[in-house]
Amino acid sequence: MSDRYDFHAIEAKWQRIWQEQGAFVVSGEGRGPKFYLLEMYPYPSGRIHMGHVRNYTIGDVVARYKAMKGYQVLHPMGWDAFGLPAENAALARGVHPARWTQENIGFMRQQLRRLGFSYDWTREIATCEPDYYRWNQWIFLQMYRREIAYRRKTRLHWCPDCKTTLANEQVEGGLCWRHGTQVEEKEMDAWFLRITDYAEELLAGLDTLAGTWPERVLTMQRNWIGKSVGVEIVFPIVGDTERLSAFTTRHDTVYGATFMVLAPEHPLARRLAAGTPQEEEVRRFCEEMSRQDKYQRTAEGQEKTGVFSGRHAVNPMTGKEIPIWIANFVLMEYGTGVIQAVPAHDQRDLEFARKYDLPVRVVVQPPGGSLDEATLEEAYVDEGVNTHSGSFDGMPTPRAKEAIADFMEERGIGRRKTQYRLRDWGISRQRYWGTPIPILYCKACGTVPVPEEDLPVILPTEEFEFGGPSPLTTYAPFYRADCPACGKEARRETDTMDTFFDSSWYFCRFTSPKESRAPFEASAIQRWMPVDHYIGGIEHAVLHLLYSRFFSMVLRDLGLIPQAEPFHELLTQGMVIKDGLKMSKSHGNVVDPDDMVKKFGADTVRLFILFASPPERELEWNEAGVEGSHRFLNRLWRLVHQRREALQGDTPAAPFAGDFSPAAGELRKRTHQTIRRVTDDIEQRLHFNTAIAATMELTNAVSAFEDDGSPGSRWALREAVHHLVLLLSPFAPHLAEEVWEVLGGQKSLVSCPWPEYDAEVAAEETLTIVLQVNGKVRGRIQVAATAEADQIRSLALGDERIKGWIGEKEIRRVVVVPGKLVNVVV
């Protein structure tokens, strides 16, 4: 053993040994209960970034810790290998997306290996391999058969930079999630997955995840699903056979509906106005609206504008005729694209009514209040008691809702309805680098699924021209096919799948990645699913995590997996920050993990990342802090090196029968207290920063310990260092292994059990009691841990300093908290 901490040599050595031993390979029914630990697999963009390193380091600590605790740990890694950046790279550098992707995977795999992560590399998958994507196609066919996958023509979000359509979830405030480009609208045929069929279960499942998923993610998914319970009310149109249906959650206010409003895109908007004096005005308004950017037009705070359609509807409850308007603030996508406007009880409707001088009618009074419709400035939106509502007068809001809904259903005026904000998931992408959708279009037979035995539909990897439309659309060997039903010529679907399809079930594939007859093997799924602990970035709170939950429900309904929720515990790690900004290329503040590993070693980088901040919080990158972590590892190295002679000998596994000096006893106490602290910090809240701080304190105690050469002293020293190394091994595994070997450890730490603490040794025999007078600290005393409250009380009152502070004052109360403090109130 050299006296220099040669981290390059040490890390390379142990990475080789782990690989040779297959230290992390999982096969068969291993010892112990299962633990499936997964980190979100990366897109092979070219290089690992600090966010990956953080994500995977956190996961690796948990994996190594659980393995030492006796679990059989499944800890796989793979590549989310389809996607647009590969095509962009092809355009920019003339490299085929397949080659670019493969090269990136090769490079990034080496980067991950150099960080010493405990992956079972025999299970590595890449979604761009036919072995993988054929099962995308197979799952798609099962969905098609069950009508979960369907095709329809619709308006879709189109990103001009991606040159493809986007799912609702991929549009953020009207901008492309990847490019930040204004998203356009395009009408086209596309494949959808009926995620809305699972809206209710997706919502209900969130309740079962409370406690194991962050509240933030649950809220985001709840908001995204956006459930509303209400009534769809039918309003006849005067002089027309058409009727208007409007969804509302406030059917209790229907008596106050004094006008109707249609979205400008509503198909009836222009037709209703035809032949009225307003026809021209309506035409102009609708055209102007269609020219405006929809996201700006429908943004909150936008001035409400509209036009009268020239026609009237009938309020089915009052029988009164009410005008039909067309306005910018009504969305065609939500509900029916028509609203009943109740200005007294809806702020938007009130603003609109005041602007265009439409009637306001109060039908709900707050408790004790009396709203005046002539002077009302703010809509009353809370619950109250119905008024001016015919036979429903005097009913409190919840009862009025029930009674009015019943009444409407009996008369056929309306029906109860649950509305969701969630839309079906559009998965068609007009791109090349993705899974081909296994569908054929035959002139005679129509839409025909590719027979399962013909899978996979292979994505051709010829040297195409990239940059324009997908080369699949012009490459005849791909799109030309025979119809499996009639044998005549058919055209193959040339759209590929959204890559979120790939990632919605990859965690299942890891359980049996080589399975060739099915997407995964039943017994492997039984053993390993669900993922016990899933770790990744918050950016997938809605996208990937919602889609994966949906897929799991579908796979369960297909009888392929036992349970619906795929991820038991979820940890969303915080961002890596530098100079107050997210570390990213666009901010120009990127620190390359490779540079750091070269300069300080993988163990240092891992340790710093874990030490600087708890996992769920942001992490401020600070190179001085990295040096601090490096110094700590160096200090530990030197400590072992300097005391090498003393440290070799009987391991603490062999109990020591003799006596310990007071100093040795003190060190043993610290050792066992540290085991307890580190274990609790990992187990209870994954706070690695405080766990590492505890190991630093023990290191300091070992440094300060003066070895008197006696057998007891030697034994206590060895015990401390042995345990210290075990405790550090999940964080800095290479150094720990190397030191362990020096200490005389016979086998790799990977197969060593996590240390247990001895509660008796860890116990404090005396405690420091804080003495307070009126809540202010005025002194401290040492008492035996076994001391009773009465004893502590009299010791405290007898203390000279405390006597001085009490003086002549009258003691009003003495609070004694055994083991903690005494507070004298005067």
Added chain:
RNA sequence: GCGAGGGUGGCGGAAUGGCAGACGCGCUAGAUUUAGGAUCUAGUGCCUUCGGGCGUGGGGGUUCGAAUCCCCCCUCUCGCACCA
């Protein structure tokens, strides 16, 4: 606007009703060294008349005791955003 999470030394952070600032960084002084951005030792919240006083975004409250619980306000980050 609604929802979630934050605000503690010069910095990252610790303490979840009981000693505020563990641990680390940085800084100061000293030792050692040819030298050091290496190592070791000591110190390091602010004020102080050296008794002590003040201090966890601000204000109020509960309590013997509050960074921690409750109410109001300010502020930052993220998500949703005219959803009927």
